Amino acid sequence: MRKKLPFLLCAVPLLFSAVAAPARAALDVPYDSYIYNYRGYIEFTPAPYVPTGTISGITLGVGAFANPQGMCVSPDGYVYVADSGNNRVVKISPDFTQAEVIDTFINNGEPDSFSRPFGVTVSEKNLLYVADTENRRVVVLNKDGALVQIVQNPRSEMLPDDYAFVPLKLAVDYADRVYVIARNMFQGIMVFTEEGEFTGFFGTISVKITLWQRFWRLFSTVEQRQSLFIATEFTGVDVDPMGFVYASFIDTDGVQAAFRLNPKGEDVIKRGENGNLGGDISVQYGRPSRMVDIIERGKGVYSMLDAERGRVFTYDNEGNMLYIFGGLGSQVGTFRQPVAIEDTGSGAFLALDADRQEIMVFSETEYGRLINLAVGMRYDGDEEEAVGVWEQVLTLNENLELANIGIGKAYLTAGDNAEAMKHLKLGMNRTYYSIAFKRYRNDFLKANLGYMLTAVILLLVCRFVWNRIINRGKKKGKGNLLADG
């Protein structure tokens, strides 16, 4: 019997693993999925995305990638990778099995090629824009790989005469305006017209100087001042279908790492309940997140990639945090040096790693799908329909404040104030809670004011009667006293 025991002990986990096999995919994720709640505490959540595989140059049969830096998905589902070290752009089919290499094109009748292309993007008209970094130009190719246009050597009175244009990342909007992040260009994102003419800067990041820094400035030399106050550069850019530009940058305070720029170039991003758009709340970890890429994912949802801890942060159009996933490491599904993210729009989420030289593919779990669905419904104004989805989300994660707020708001419109109050309180939303509470209080008063006033009047009558009885008694007493006296 004694000898058998170890075998039995071994058999028990085996049995469990066999039974629980379908659920394992979601449990064996090599990173923590979590969210920050209203008070800034970490709350662990089910994984919204799980790693399902990798794509590398070798699996595609085009030779290993070398320091790939940029990635984008075209409207028809092709994935383009700026394979910087190999001076080429790789076009991957929507099912991730075949690849095509774009490394030469005909320029003025002569063959031309890329030099360290850093960023790549595809416009709505399916034109390929490549930031040809070391050649200091942006190359525009059509679907067949023929040259359409070259944007280079911008000249303007806003730029110094000897300005060297080094494009890194870029995005194109519906009107074919090109937004370019250039190296050492602190004034903002460079905007080019359809014809490739430089028109100006977009979304300057203002330098924040604290009172303490101002104090130190008094004692510092000119050289020190120059190194102390450097404006940050943008790190990622994307454009939504309405022409709003999303741009990420490195915020040393960890409070706001993204802009949503309207056509005038003003930041119109919403900050949410606890006002944090900077990824990890920096008191929880040593340093704030370092955002290196941002993508707009439709219906106002956007994701940012943090290279500091290899995490992907996703926010909705109101600035609420939806989910966080990803991490650094060497297992499948973790990053070493993540540089770009992309959403294929069909449930797969791609992340490009420059050090591992491959694209990691993540797929939506039930939890992630439901949240994306509910947020999309809310964005479209179908709040009542979204309630069913939010309730499903709550069964997977009971603590999600966003789901409670969604349900609470729907109850509020439906007129069930007590339920609305309950859910809005769980969601820590004071504004809407107060609206529900006011209505609840009014209803309560309407129903019960009659009784309350009746009670008051009855009490007054009782007192009046009581006084009369007492007074009569006293009078009698007095009369007796007088009679006795």
Place this chain on the structure above:
Amino acid sequence: MGKYFTRSKWEYFFRVLHAPLDSFYEIRHRNAGSVPLAFLTVIIFSFCYTLNRVFAGFIVNLTDPRTVNGFSDLQSVLLLYILFCIGNWSITCLMEGEGRFVDILTVTGYSFLPLILTFIPAIIISNALAANEEVIYTLIMGLGIAWTALLVLSGIMTIHNYTLLKTLITLLFTFVAMLIIIFVALLFFDLFNQVYVFFYSIYTEMILRN
């Protein structure tokens, strides 16, 4: 125990609310006050403070319930109370104050009564308030704090037989004295810690040397 909680002590305790100057005079010169009653007031106030942090309405209550600890609230309230009294005593001794330490304890403790009387209604009312109506809650709380401040001021003034200006000056000095006491206490603890660590390291040294 009966001598501290007699009927007349309770009467003076509540008289403080509407006739503070008279009652404080009686407390100083006719032993109408009771130190245990003062401590009881402070303890009940600390309890009300904790209640307020937990049960005030959702709209006005920004406290994270996980951070509320009634016992540490009690500790810090009592500590501040005693610190204030010691600070005031050490200053008024030097500035010809007539009050004894017992009087300072009593008067300051009794002054917490308005806070208790306003905190509890404020908690109840706050549960019936919506946004934009927080001002009612703030008003009630502010009333209690102002009332208490006035009581402390008039109490200190009466028991030491000071003018108003001198009272204000002594109160200012009292806060300085409190800071100095805290500083000295920290210094003292640090020093003792170092002495302890010194002897402890000698002990470990000897143990490990054989």
